[in-house]
Structure formats: C-alpha cells, structure tokens
Amino acid sequence: MPEPAIRVRDLVKRYSRRGQPSVRAIDGLTFDVARGSIFGLLGPNGAGKTTLLRILSTLARPTAGEARVLGHDVTAAPLDVRRRISVVVQETAVELFLTVRDNLGTFARFHGVPTREIRARAQRVLDDLELAPEAHRKVMDLSGGFRRRVQIAKVFMVETPVVFLDEFSTGMDPILKRRVMDKLRREAAGGRTIVLTTQILSEVEELCDDILILNRGRQAARGDLQTLKLLSHGVYEITITFERLPPGIEEELAARHPIRLAITQNTIDVTLKDDDGGILDVVGALAARGRVLRLEVGGASLEDIFVELTKERGELP
C-alpha cells in the first residue's frame, strides 16, 4: 500500500505566551490523506486549521507527534517536504512591485521550473485565470481580488504533488471561483493532492472527497460528505413560507431548541433534531398555524452538521 500523501499521528501544537496559560492549538490529531484526493479542513475560527496547515507546510514546528508529507517528516526533513508542496497562505502574498508575469516566473524559478518552460506555462495560466490582459501590470496596481488571483495562479505554474490552500477563495468573484474549483478538480484527477481550509461549506460540499471537521484543535468528525451526513441522523431542515407569519411562532420554534432558526419576512428556515421520528407531526403542527405557500423538508446540510458538531466541546463520534 503506497504511503499516503499526508500522515499525521498524535499531533500537538502548544503555544506558550509569557504570563499566560499555554494554548493547545492542535490537540492530538491523527489522520491520513490519500494521494490524489481533495481534502477539506473545516472548523470555526480558532479551530486549528491554519496552525495545522502551517505545520504541514513547515512554517511551524509541532510540539509533539508526527506529521509526514509524502513520507518526509516535516520536522526532520523540512526541505524535502518543501520540494513537494506549494502553498497559498491565508494572507494575500504577492510581489507587489513585480508584474503579474514576473510574479509567476519568480515563483516557478524557486520551484525549479526550467527557464525555457516558464514563459509558455505562464501564458497558459494567465489565459486560464483570465489574467492575460493584466500580465504586464505591476501587482501593486491591481485590486485585491486580482492580487488573490495572481497568488492562486502561482500554484498552477508548478507540479508539486501536494498543494495547500488556506481559504483560497477569499476575495474571488463567483465565476473565477468556479473556474479555480474546476481546475483543482482536474489537478486532483491528475494525481495532485489538494488540502484546503475554508469557512465556505458549499466549497467543501462541491470539492472535497474527504473532510475533517476540527474543533478546538481536535477532530470533531471525519469522512466523506455522505458519511458526515450520517452523523446528523435525525436532523431535518424545514423551510415554510406562510401567506402571513403566524404570531408567536418564533417563540414556539425556539422552545423546540432548534439547531438553527432564521425568519425572513414570512419564511421560516429551521433545523431541528428529532430522534423519535416525529418530524412529520412537527411539520403538521407548524403548517396548521397559517396558510402555507411553500413547504420543504430535507435532510441536514453540511452547515447543519458543522454547527451541530462545533457547538459542542470535545471529540464527537
């Protein structure tokens, strides 16, 4: 069996600050990432996603445990790891004083792309990401969205087998985001392993083969989308649009301790947990409160699972 692209065992990262108790940003994580997969790291702010990515990309050293990228230990052989990865960090990272084309060229040179190939590759990437009209402009003259696009474009200049993307879609318009996501799918199909963090759950639903939900530095859940949805057995999303919102219905729903409740005009979006199979009775009772224009009942979305899992403390099944 081939070595996984990423292998993490009992990983701990503790931050100590003078005069303050130490913080366990990563608290005993163990997981593997298969080669050629798109692996999504999900979690609320401060869950440890970026810290984990920093360790895997050799930017930070773990306090304890082991992390390997394509068999190379991130602590003992960081340079071997760096030869196999390319990284999009969370902050915009571009050479502001260089042109778009020079940004791509400089990045490629660092990754050992032969000089004679750089121009052709750059042109392909510029065309793919609709950056060609800006190729000769200095990045400092571009908007934030374009700067992010340049940053993403760099990872397509090289063929590192592992790519780390920390909230890659920040500042991207929907059309470009779709284009990048398609490109990432193609890269993964070609054998590249993509590890991404995001707060946007639809990206994970659309892209990821394998998902790890982190909470307070620990694994809250792990698996593909369907497996995670099994975790939410008994969780239902109900959408009801009334002709007129019945009085007191918000209090009535709140009394049922919903996972999520949103009321917009005369439409109610509510996520309820019901393990006893009585969800239709609940729906019937709600529908009887007024004239219903639209009614939908569905299984839980990834967002519901995420909210459910990360609001609780400690490790969940």
Next chain:
Amino acid sequence: MSALSAVMYREGKIRATNALFIFWDVVYPLGYLLVFGVGMNKALAFTGLSVDYDAFFLAGVLGMAGFGIASNTAWSFFMDRDNGIFYEMLTYPISRAEYLVGKVLFNVAIGLVQAFVTVVLARVALGVPLRPAGFPLLAAAVVVGTAGWFFFYAIFALSIRRNDAFNTVTSIFYFVFLFASSMFYPIDPLPAAFRDVALANPITWHVDVMRFATIGQGDPQRIALEAAGFVVFTTISFGGALHVLQREGN
C-alpha cells in the same frame, strides 16, 4: 535554477524596479566623500594624520556604504512581510540559510560596484594614492562586510515586528557604530573610554581592514586580528539571523 540563484534573481528583480534606490545606495557615500571629506580636508588641519583626510576617509566611506546597503537589505524583510510574501517564501524549496545568503548576494554585488565607483572617484577626482595590491583584500572586505552587517541587521529585522521600531534601532546603530569608530577620525587620540568602545566596534575592524587595503595604513598584525574578528562577528551574526529565521512561526 539553484535555490540561491532563485533568491538572488528575485532580489535583483525587485531592486531593479526601483533604480533610484540602487542609485542612492551607490551614490550617497560618494556625496560624503566629495562634500564632507573634501570639506574636512580643506577646513581643518589634521596634523595627526600621515595622509590627506580624503585618503583617510576613503575607507570610512566604503564602510559606510556597506553598512547602508546592509541595513536597506535587512529592511526589505518588512516589505516582504507587508506584501505577505515572507511566509509564502518560507514554504519554498529553499533552506533558511539559502534564503539569507541569496538575499544578500545581489546586494553584495551592488556593494562591489559601489566600492569600484568610490575608489575610481577617489583616485581620479581627489588624487588619493591607492595600493592596487590591496584590491583583492578590499573586495573581500566589501563582500564580508556587507554580508556581516546584513546578517547583524537581519537579527533585528526578523525579531522586531514593527517597521518604526526597527527604524529606531537602525538610527541608534548608525549613531553608535558610525561615530564610535575609526570611520570619520583616527581613534588613537580619543579619550581612553571612547577609544576602548571604538576598538571593540566591528565597524572599526571593518574600516581599518579597508584602510589598509586602499592606502596601506595600519599595523598588519593588528589588521589581521581585526579581519579575523570581523569574520567571527559575521559568522555569529549569520548564526543569530538563521536562528531567528528558523524560529519564525513557532
């Protein structure tokens, strides 16, 4: 392309986008030589010197140039941080040592060009009597000097997160290192305490070596000791900068 040449290429690309900055690095020490040096030479009678002040000050100008180029190069870490590229670069397939050395190499080349222009100007415009046999030593002193001061400054540029705080530190260093040294005047006639500080100052070692290389002034044994001292200073500074860089993010 090797890791070192990739870092050097990047540094060159960025520096080339601001030719004025390179021009300033090369030219401002010449201003010191032609304005301050000539003025001092004419206005004051330096009876204690066996050579013209122009000739004496030449090594000081060369030392000042290397010191300035080194501090500007170290300051560029802040620019890299502001651009966000700093942490991304730490994930590139280069070692931290290659990052440091590559960053200074291009600027060492500027230092050599600056030294060449300064020496030619001193000879042609001011008639400073030069010692061609000392030129290889001068080149070595420019290279090691620029690198040594860069590594020294890098320790602070990498440790201090605020640009304004770093600027304060460099201003203090400029004042202490440059004036408590043999850069502007001979240190032997100075009060004992002042002289002791100057003797312990790596700028003095660096400038004395270059003074010996350019005009042959100085006791060869003491110069050898100062040269060795500066190499040790550079090695320790490199180790310190590397340590701070390796600690980044931890």
